[in-house]
Amino acid sequence: MTVEQFESARTTTPLTRNKSSAKRILVTGGAGFLGSNLCERLLSKGNEVLCLDNLQTGTRHNLTHLSDNPRFEFIEHDVTAAYGLEVDEIYNLACPASPPAYQADPVHTAKTNFLGALNALDLAKARGIKVFQASTSEVYGDPFMHPQREDYWGNVNPIGPRACYDEGKRCAETLFFDYARQYDMRIKVCRIFNTYGPRMRPDDGRVVSNFIVQALRGEDLTIYGDGTQTRSFCYVDDLIEGFVRLMNSPDAVTGPINLGNPGEFEVGELAEMVIAETGSKSKIAYRPLPANDPQRRRPDIGLADEKLDWRPTVPLAVGLSKTIAYFDEFLRREDAAMKEPIKESAA
Ligand code: NAD
Numbered sequence: 001m002t003v004e005q006f007e008s009a010r011t012t013t014p015l016t017r018n019k020s021s022a023k024r025i026l027v028t029g030g031a032g033f034l035g036s037n038l039c040e041r042l043l044s045k046g047n048e049v050l051c052l053d054n055l056q057t058g059t060r061h062n063l064t065h066l067s068d069n070p071r072f073e074f075i076e077h078d079v080t081a082a083y084g085l086e087v088d089e090i091y092n093l094a095c096p097a098s099p100p101a102y103q104a105d106p107v108h109t110a111k112t113n114f115l116g117a118l119n120a121l122d123l124a125k126a127r128g129i130k131v132f133q134a135s136t137s138e139v140y141g142d143p144f145m146h147p148q149r150e151d152y153w154g155n156v157n158p159i160g161p162r163a164c165y166d167e168g169k170r171c172a173e174t175l176f177f178d179y180a181r182q183y184d185m186r187i188k189v190c191r192i193f194n195t196y197g198p199r200m201r202p203d204d205g206r207v208v209s210n211f212i213v214q215a216l217r218g219e220d221l222t223i224y225g226d227g228t229q230t231r232s233f234c235y236v237d238d239l240i241e242g243f244v245r246l247m248n249s250p251d252a253v254t255g256p257i258n259l260g261n262p263g264e265f266e267v268g269e270l271a272e273m274v275i276a277e278t279g280s281k282s283k284i285a286y287r288p289l290p291a292n293d294p295q296r297r298r299p300d301i302g303l304a305d306e307k308l309d310w311r312p313t314v315p316l317a318v319g320l321s322k323t324i325a326y327f328d329e330f331l332r333r334e335d336a337a338m339k340e341p342i343k344e345s346a347a
């Protein structure tokens, strides 16, 4: 369904609000990893959810379990084009998050970040509603401050291969704060640190999904560089809890606010944990480190703790085992489907 089809159908068959406190909430990028988990969470609280996505990296598969819900609607749309929808809140998540995905069409990534933010802000301004931006720890680049606090301005290469994403997200933050100051708008900006969990794509390219899928398939785990670079890995349920707390926080809490797990692991350590947890016979294969790959990353989550009373609760070992179980089932289903005989057409 397109935005236009949805809006014209909506006047004749409005979505039913089952509670007076329920809202109609727009999630851009809702077919992706985080977006689909967020849609599920918002629906579970009785809200109506409109998911807007161009399916660039997201999949309909992520939404199949929601598609029968009368309070859920999927709208296929690219956020670089303006849209009008009658909603009460906006979560702006649309943007590929995996480096290979966002570098595949860097110009479109930059447009998604800038125009996607602009279009979400314009809709929020027109309707006088709150708007949430999924920003990223990438705004800190390859950081000189460790752990990273929100008042650190970052160290980003503006012309490198990651810039379409990093600078795009920085520019989106600029737009959010300029709209807030210039038009007195209610904004919520969170900086997400590496998050993992069910509904990542097996071919997404990010480290956790790569390692798990490689281990389950008995392939070599590809460590880029020597594996001493660090990341902090947050389980998806913890992050989504942080999103909702931020959106529902007092108006004075605008962010930017870090959301992530402060546990810091070397990439090599993560590979060992995945091999141990899957019981795989996979070995390690070293590959060149991509350009501008940050060496260290860990959030200071003092602000989220103070303003949102939020901190992660799922340790990496627990989150990994849940994610491994998800991919194990996903890959088995995929293998079974590949083995199914092709049905002859009746015609
Ligand atoms: P994802 O790639 O799984 O999801 C992104 C979704 O946005 C996909 O469904 C994709 O099809 C959609 N999309 C991309 N460009 C679009 C466009 N122009 N118009 C409409 N839809 C578009 O990634 P994710 O991990 O779910 O990330 C969601 C958001 O969170 C992104 O904005 C990302 O930058 C941010 N983020 C994620 C992480 C993380 O670790 N997962 C870290 C930092 C920031």
Ligand code: UDP
Binding pocket: 098, 099, 194, 205, 206, 207, 208, 210, 211, 222, 223, 224, 225, 229, 231, 267, 289, 290, 293, 294
């Ligand atoms: N990485 C790796 N092997 C992989 C995928 C990623 O060693 O198969 C490394 C990557 O170079 C980076 C870290 O793992 O140092 C996290 O990469 P990811 O793409 O998940 O996220 P980001 O670099 O955006 O933090």
